[in-house]
Amino acid sequence: MRISVPGIPQAILNAKPALSVKSVSEATQRLSYFLGYGNVAVLTGAGVSVDSGIRAYRGDDGRYMNPNYKPIFYHELMDSSEKGHAYRQRYWLRSYLGYPPVRDAQPNPTHFALAALQYTSHIGHIITQNVDGLHHKALQQSATTNWNPSSLKEDILELHGTLHHVHCSRGHVVDRGVFQDRLSAANPTWQLYAEELERTGTQPRTNPDGDVAIEHLGISYSDFVVPECAECLLEEHRNSVLKPEVIFFGESIPKAVKEESFAQIEKCDQLLVMGTTLATYSAFRLLKHALELKKPVMLLNVGPTRADGLPGVEKIDVPSGTVMRDVVKEILGSRAIEDQIISRMLQMGVVNPPSLTDNDRYPRAAG
Template sequence: MRVSVPGLPQAILSASSTRKRISPSEATLRLTEFLGKGNVTVLTGAGVSVDSGIRAYRGDDGRYMNPNYKPIFYHELIDETEKGYSFRQRYWLRSYLGYPPVRDSLPNTTHFALAALQHTSIVPRLITQNVDGLHHKALRHAAGFDWGPSRLQHAILELHGTLHRVHCKFGHNVDRGLFQDWLSAANPECKEFADEMERTSTQPRTNPDGDNDFIIPDCPSCLVENRRNSIHKPEVIFFGESIPQHIKERSFRDVEASDRLLVIGTTLATYSAFRLLKHALELKKPVMMLNVGPSRADGSPGVEKIDMASGSIIRDVARAVLGTRAVEDPVVKNMLESGIVKPPPLDQDGV
């Protein structure tokens, strides 16, 4: 089986140096006009979470930041042979060390600005390619019980799944926090290493030696059913894995139900996201894109592109769109005053 990592066409990368730039004030005005009439569906990508300390996959030039990036593909992760077990050891060791920073990450100003627009129904539907759960955190943090699980599920579609849940090959589900505890109990030396990382607030350049010694625990529910099974997978869509049909259909409905589509912080390299933009264009809906660097949509007729980081203007945009409500509504006011701005170091290696 041959599976490749999605990338941008060379023609788009070559044309990136000719990108037209506008001032922040003009960008704010254009976005305010675009969002002002409401009923906008927003599609977000990795660029939205950069200010929360989570690295994007691609740099400003549209290329992968880590040239040695070697993802584990879906067919490798679920392979039941000894080779497949080695792939899972590699994945879960790195995931064990890399998950806590994602788990503890906080929403940034873009997450909270979008949350304010969701809370006021300017953006009734948000589709995210991100698996970090930060859009949910922003809404829950500021609006509390106003945004319970059912309402959140209706408002936010996680196109590529979430890191915060895990399931075994037989469908037994577990919270990622509990699965992390299982990994800690099975690998005490790795837990010591991870605890030292947390105490010193450091991110190692290399992982501890011994991927092949890392133990993946058996699923307790499977043991109760008198079978041993250590094939676990986070509820994330891996390269080579298909998006569930109900998620695909929901994403199309969310675009169809809107009057316009706003795309933020993504190159649209994956077709699952790019086809939503194409669908909006086929339906003659206005499309605007806010992203730094080249994207798969560059040159597409009907797409207005603003080459700028969302964090630099989106809060001002939300305030302009919401007018007096931005200061008179305490929930909205709190949202528009919240959010960290803590991008990862430029030289930080990917986990």
């Protein structure tokens, strides 16, 4: 079975930069006009979470730009053989060490700006490729005694799943926090190591899918214990084939999720794509579907994307964090100040981007 990591076609990378809006003031104006009509679906990618400290997959320092990068594929992770067990030891040790920074990441101003536009019904649905749960967390943190945003959480579709749940090969689901505790209990030495990393602030580079590259530290995976599914044991089955509820390379998106993503594109009047190169076809086909339906499409992303040059796509080449608060204020006018819920949202959000000195394109051990 041959499966490759999706990327941007070389012809696009080699082409002259696509014509796009690069001025922050013009970007604010164009986005305000586009979103102001309402009933907009928003498709987000890893670039939206960069200000929260979570690196993008691609871009200048993205993980997939490292020529040595070798991901684990779905069929490898779910292999019940000894070889599959070794793959799971590798995956779960890396994920065990890399999950806490994703778990503790906080929404940034872009997440709260989108939440505010959900609240005002300018945005109908958010389809996200991100597995960090930050769109949900922004709504949760926006809750007040006067407003419960639980209904809006239903309008967020996690296209590629979530890191915050784990399931076994027999379908049992467990909260990631609970499974993280099981990993700690089964690996006390690694627990001490993880606690030392957090205490000293020496956390290895965490990737967007919640794992870390540690081969260059000379660490072996062979002694890491992947606990068996507790629910399977209650049913008198021994099963240590577990994975997060994330779509891996070579794994199909569940039919219900795929159908819902297309339905959301069909329900909207316009599509805004943010912080993604659209390298994965599961996202790119949604943009194509919107174009086929003759719906206006705006693309907000820094750098080249798979959609560059497509007729019907207006591109804005600025970071979302530099414009989205002002976009909300421009659309809502005095309401952005007078509505206490919106005003509060527009004051919330961390800005803690990853260090620019940590560039993953430099050669390092595979991983």
